[in-house]
Amino acid sequence: MGLLRKKRDHEPRRRRVEKGELDKRKEQGKQLFRRGRTLTGSESSNIGSANELNASLRSPRAQGHHLVAHRRYLGGMFAIFILSAMILFWFLYEFTAGINVNASNASSAVLKSNRYERAITEYLAFRPFERVRTLIDHVELSNYMKSAAPEVDGVKSVRSGGFATTRFELVFRRPVASWLIGGERYYVDKTGVPFRINYFDEPKVKIVDNSGVPQIAGTAIASSNFLRFVGLAVDTSSTFDLQVTQAIIPEGTTRQIELRLSKKKYPVKLSLDRPVGEQIEDMKRAVDYLKKKGITPKYVDVRVSGRAYYK
Numbered sequence: 001m002g003l004l005r006k007k008r009d010h011e012p013r014r015r016r017v018e019k020g021e022l023d024k025r026k027e028q029g030k031q032l033f034r035r036g037r038t039l040t041g042s043e044s045s046n047i048g049s050a051n052e053l054n055a056s057l058r059s060p061r062a063q064g065h066h067l068v069a070h071r072r073y074l075g076g077m078f079a080i081f082i083l084s085a086m087i088l089f090w091f092l093y094e095f096t097a098g099i100n101v102n103a104s105n106a107s108s109a110v111l112k113s114n115r116y117e118r119a120i121t122e123y124l125a126f127r128p129f130e131r132v133r134t135l136i137d138h139v140e141l142s143n144y145m146k147s148a149a150p151e152v153d154g155v156k157s158v159r160s161g162g163f164a165t166t167r168f169e170l171v172f173r174r175p176v177a178s179w180l181i182g183g184e185r186y187y188v189d190k191t192g193v194p195f196r197i198n199y200f201d202e203p204k205v206k207i208v209d210n211s212g213v214p215q216i217a218g219t220a221i222a223s224s225n226f227l228r229f230v231g232l233a234v235d236t237s238s239t240f241d242l243q244v245t246q247a248i249i250p251e252g253t254t255r256q257i258e259l260r261l262s263k264k265k266y267p268v269k270l271s272l273d274r275p276v277g278e279q280i281e282d283m284k285r286a287v288d289y290l291k292k293k294g295i296t297p298k299y300v301d302v303r304v305s306g307r308a309y310y311k
Contacts, residue, residue, distance in 0.1 A: 013174075014200070020265075027208040032035075039277055056073070084101050084148065085111075091132070092163070092165070093130055093160070093163060094132050094133045094134055095132060095133075096124060096130075096131045096132070096133060096164070096165070096166040097131075097164040097165065098161070098162070098164060098165035098166070099117045099120050099121065099165070099166060099168065100113075100161040100165060100166070100167040100168070101113045101116045101117055101120070101167075101168050101170060102167060102168070102169050102170070103169070103170055103172060103199065104156045104157075104169045104170065104171050105171055105174070106199035106200060107199065110199060111199065112197065112309065113199045113284070114160075115149060116145070116149060116152070116168070116170060119144070119145060119149055120141075120145070120168060122148070123141060123144045123145075123148075127140075133158060133159075133160065133166050136158050138155055138158065141155050141158075142154040142155045144236065145170065149197075150173075150193060150194065150195040150196070151172055151173050151187075151196070151197040151198070151199070152170050152171070152172060152173070152197040153170075153171040153172060153173045153189075154170070154171045155168060155169070155170055156169045156170065156171050156172070157169045164182060171186075172199050172200075173189040173191075173193060173195055174189055174190070174197050174200050175187035175188060175189055175195075175200060175202075175203045176188060176189060176190050176203055176231055176234045176235055177203050177205040177206070177207055177227075177230050177231060177234055177247060178198075178202060178203050178204060178205070178206060179206070179207035179209075179227070184196065185198075187203065188227040188228065188231035189231055189257055190227065190231060190232075190234070190235035191228075191231065191232070191235075192227065192228030192230075192231035192232045193228065193231070194227035194231075195229065201281050205234050205244055205245060205246065205247060206244065206246055206247070207230060207246075207247045207248075208246060208247070208248045208249065208251070209248055209249045209252045210248060210249055222310075225272075226254075226272065228270050230247050230257065230258070230274060231278075232276040233247070233257070233259060233270065233276050233279075234247070235288075236276055236277055236280040237259070237261075237280055237283070240280060240281075240284040242261055242262075242280075242283070242284060242287065243261065243262035243263075244260065244261060244262075245260050245261065245262050246259070246260035247259055247260075248260065248267065250269075255269065255271060255272045255273060256269060256271055256272065257269075257270050257272065258270070258299075259283075264287070265296055266296065266297050266298060266299050266300060266301070267299050267300075268283050268286075268287075268300045268302060269299060269300065269301040269302065269303055270302060270303060271303040274303065274305065278305065279302045279303070282299065282306070282307075282308050283302050283308070284304040286300050286302060286308035286310065287300070289308075290310065295310070297309060297310035297311055298310075298311045
């Protein structure tokens with residue numbers, strides 16, 4: 001009976017488990033070298049799989065991934081290059097290396113352009129970032145030009161004048177009256193700003209000095225306040241349909257002025273110590289009253305507020 005018994009397997013269970021795992025790994029190893037598969041290889045010892053993109057011999061799938069990544073890299077670099085070139089071209093196009101000056105309301109043929117080009121260059125020297133045309137502060141530039149060249153009323157436009165060149169279009173003051181002081185002609189515009197360079201026709205209103213005070217620029221009688229008063233008086237009179245033809249400084253005073261009106265035989269006395277607008281309103285009422293009454297006086301005096309005297 002003992003001969004018919006099956007011999008027991010005395011192999012430990014632990015060894016049987018390890019043997020099974022080893023057989024399983026061998027089977028998986030055989031799966032890697034089936035027919036139709038592509039072998040990959042590399043000089044590196046850190047390759048983990050057939051899809052490793054750093055392998056010297058790549059599978060078709062890995063090769064495709066590599067080409068896609070390379071195309072994206074080249075495309076990105078090309079886009080960066082094009083964008084950089086566009087920014088550089090824009091900067092050079094907007095940069096102010098050359099300056100051209102034109103007049104918007106006067107003849108450019110007689111324009112002293114060098115005078116204004118130097119002033120703009122000095123302005124840009126203080127504000128180097130504004131050499132880029134789009135960064136120019138028009139208000140600050142206009143204020144600077146007014147102080148550097150009083151005949152300039154402002155900057156109308158700033159636009160391209162070509163590659164790395166900017167064209168500045170200036171507005172100039174139109175004079176309403178002129179005065180010869182110390183052998184030099186001075187002008188004043190409707191806002192009362194005095195200046196010396198005129199690009200327009202000579203104004204019809206002349207300032208006549210009968211005061212006997214020496215005409216020297218900078219004195220009280222030839223000050224900017226006096227010229228400003230005359231300019232405002234001439235412009236304000238035109239709004240009331242009163243055309244001033246002459247402004248006379250009477251004898252023995254520097255704080256009064258007499259205005260001669262078109263088609264009127266008498267002068268109107270004004271004071272520099274009283275607001276211009278109020279005196280012109282009083283002058284208008286006095287002129288209308290005298291016309292209505294048919295009176296032709298020797299003169300009209302509106303130096304006192306709220307009253308008008310005539311003789």
